[in-house]
Amino acid sequence: MNIISLSHAEFASNVDFAFTLAEKGHTLKVTTDNGKVLLVSPVATQLPEGEVKIPTPEEFVPDPVGTRQFVDEALNDMTNDF
Numbered sequence: 001m002n003i004i005s006l007s008h009a010e011f012a013s014n015v016d017f018a019f020t021l022a023e024k025g026h027t028l029k030v031t032t033d034n035g036k037v038l039l040v041s042p043v044a045t046q047l048p049e050g051e052v053k054i055p056t057p058e059e060f061v062p063d064p065v066g067t068r069q070f071v072d073e074a075l076n077d078m079t080n081d082f
Contacts (some may be wrong), residue, residue: 005029 004026011018011030019039028040038073 002057003029005031008032 002025004021006014006018006028008030010030011028022028022042023043027042028036030040032038
């Protein structure tokens with residue numbers, strides 16, 4: 001994924017081209033004149049084939065070992081430079 005930075009004026013004068021870039025998979029970061037940042041990003045329009053099963057809270061089974069492993073790896077990645 002590419003992030004393309006544009007000013008408000010650049011986006012406004014080239015809106016058709018900007019949307020074409022977004023349709024091709026690029027994310028646009030538009031900085032407005034008052035300093036706010038907007039993202040224009042493509043999203044999936046179709047669900048993957050087959051049934052998507054989202055568990056209910058009653059079906060959720062915690063995995064303390066997997067959670068600990070994930071936290072340890074994430075902390076190691078975050079503190080790698082220290």
